[in-house]
Amino acid sequence: MSIPILRLTNVSKQFTLHHQNGLTLSVLNDVNLEVAAGECVVLDGASGMGKSTLLKLIYSNYRVSAGSIQYTEKGCKPLELTTANPRALIDVRRHHIGYVSQFLRVIPRISTLDLVAEPLLSEAGHNEQAIQQAREIASVWLTRLRIPERLWGLAPATFSGGEQQRVNIARSMIKPRSLLLLDEPTASLDALNTQTVVTLIQEAIAAGAAAVGIFHDQAIGKQLATRRIDMNNFRSIPCAAQ
Amino acid sequence: MVVARSAPILRATKLTKRYGQRTALIDASFELWSGEVLAIVGESGSGKSTLLNVLAARDRPDAGTVEFQLKDGTIEDVFQMTEAQRRLLARTDWGFVHQNSADGLRMDVSAGANVGERLMALGDRHYGQLRATACDWLARVEIDPSRVDDLPKHFSGGMRQRLQIARNLVTRPRLVFMDEPTSGLDVSVQAKLLDLLRQLTQQMDLASVIVTHDLAVARLLAHRMIVMQRGCIVETGLTDQVLDDPQHPYTQLLVSSVLQP
Numbered sequence: 001m002s003i004p005i006l007r008l009t010n011v012s013k014q015f016t017l018h019h020q021n022g023l024t025l026s027v028l029n030d031v032n033l034e035v036a037a038g039e040c041v042v043l044d045g046a047s048g049m050g051k052s053t054l055l056k057l058i059y060s061n062y063r064v065s066a067g068s069i070q071y072t073e074k075g076c077k078p079l080e081l082t083t084a085n086p087r088a089l090i091d092v093r094r095h096h097i098g099y100v101s102q103f104l105r106v107i108p109r110i111s112t113l114d115l116v117a118e119p120l121l122s123e124a125g126h127n128e129q130a131i132q133q134a135r136e137i138a139s140v141w142l143t144r145l146r147i148p149e150r151l152w153g154l155a156p157a158t159f160s161g162g163e164q165q166r167v168n169i170a171r172s173m174i175k176p177r178s179l180l181l182l183d184e185p186t187a188s189l190d191a192l193n194t195q196t197v198v199t200l201i202q203e204a205i206a207a208g209a210a211a212v213g214i215f216h217d218q219a220i221g222k223q224l225a226t227r228r229i230d231m232n233n234f235r236s237i238p239c240a241a242q
Numbered sequence: 243m244v245v246a247r248s249a250p251i252l253r254a255t256k257l258t259k260r261y262g263q264r265t266a267l268i269d270a271s272f273e274l275w276s277g278e279v280l281a282i283v284g285e286s287g288s289g290k291s292t293l294l295n296v297l298a299a300r301d302r303p304d305a306g307t308v309e310f311q312l313k314d315g316t317i318e319d320v321f322q323m324t325e326a327q328r329r330l331l332a333r334t335d336w337g338f339v340h341q342n343s344a345d346g347l348r349m350d351v352s353a354g355a356n357v358g359e360r361l362m363a364l365g366d367r368h369y370g371q372l373r374a375t376a377c378d379w380l381a382r383v384e385i386d387p388s389r390v391d392d393l394p395k396h397f398s399g400g401m402r403q404r405l406q407i408a409r410n411l412v413t414r415p416r417l418v419f420m421d422e423p424t425s426g427l428d429v430s431v432q433a434k435l436l437d438l439l440r441q442l443t444q445q446m447d448l449a450s451v452i453v454t455h456d457l458a459v460a461r462l463l464a465h466r467m468i469v470m471q472r473g474c475i476v477e478t479g480l481t482d483q484v485l486d487d488p489q490h491p492y493t494q495l496l497v498s499s500v501l502q503p
Contacts, residue, residue, distance in 0.1 A: 108436075
């Protein structure tokens with residue numbers, strides 16, 4: 001096997017709650033995990049087992065208590081995410097690691113089409129042709145995710161929950177990335193849209209991306225997983241109640 | 243964001259500021275790069291505004307340095323410059339948006355003159371051009387250009403803040419300091435101003451330092467965050483790291499005290 005795109009070594013995460021008598025919650029312990037391009041690793045475990053925490057650690061949204069997380073872009077030196085400077089993290093998030101959740105953080109007043117096109121627009125600069133192309137690609141994504149064209153010019157603040165969720169998926173996936181972190185992107189979508197999202201993820205993986213995902217729906221996990229990981233492996237006390 | 247430059251646009255090293263017996267700022271160090279928005283958060287009296295004023299050379303530190311990268315790439319210690327050099331910098335390459343618009347605007351001259359003033363200070367004398375630029379900038383900050391001859395004292399609070407922004411950005415500065423730019427505004431007006439700031443900082447590849455006590459403002463605008471308590475920087479990181487996984491007891495208190503930042 002070639003060099004894995006993602007390598008976690010002895011990663012642990014505790015939360016210290018300074019205002020709850022300094023209570024320490026040990027959520028993950030000694031996580032060792034490698035993910036290669038073309039893989040879709042699905043995390044299995046009950047609620048509160050640290051699945052989302054693990055994705056957030058990889059995205060450097062949470063900071064590790066111990067251990068190493070290395071991201072290696074093809075032909076590049078590994079980047080140690082746990083010690084990388086903020087600029088390097090912003091850069092890696094912009095270009096290489098995408099986080100797909102079910103929540104759209106609404107930015108007021110920007111049209112849905114531009115919101116979806118934004119990851120491409122930020123690279124287009126003032127190049128009219130590139131801007132046009134970005135908007136065209138965005139319209140393809142919105143069409144595939146069944147957002148009616150009459151809504152494209154509106155800001156999504158007033159959209160239904162499911163519509164916002166699909167706008168967020170389009171926005172998070174429009175730019176091809178090497179590593180996708182999927183935090184229940186299909187939760188509460190209807191069957192048709194769920195299948196569309198599954199297809200979009202499969203296309204990304206077929207194109208060479210790696211993915212680590214959480215899916216509460218077992219059937220979807222089964223459909224997408226090339227490998228499954230039991231979160232019990234990463235607990236100091238198996239199945240400890242939170 | 244352009245990452246081509248190999249040095250930060252602003253570097254603060256071990257800044258300390260005392261007012262009499264009281265130390266308002268202790269050993270503050272950080273770097274800011276072109277295109278980056280940095281939020282300084284903390285409660286009142288934590289030293290946020292002191293830090294901002296020292297960075298913007300409005301106040302001299304008792305120890306430490308502030309280095310700024312000039313347009314030509316050379317790096318200068320701001321407090322080693324002559325007063326005249328510093329004033330030129332403050333009028334051209336820097337901007338400062340005040341919490342209270344009365345501190346940043348001339349209330350008894352027209353909106354157009356407020357926008358044109360910095361250009362005139364740079365030697366621009368063509369009245370027609372100044373007026374056209376002023377109208378253009380009023381439109382960019384979403385003020386109807388037909389208000390160009392009106393006085394800011396007849397503007398609403400939100401309009402005054404936007405006029406302050408236009409007045410600062412007209413010289414295309416590379417670094418802008420903002421002191422609580424949205425506080426005291428209605429929520430709806432705040433959103434408009436925030437969105438405008440976000441778009442303008444992106445379009446102009448501005449570096450900016452924003453002092454705010456509003457964590458939601460920081461989340462929306464800033465790439466990075468500095469948390470201050472009693473004059474010390476107690477935590478730094480990407481905005482979402484600090485807000486979602488705060489490490490320091492004070493940051494945890496700050497984050498848990500607000501409704502859904």
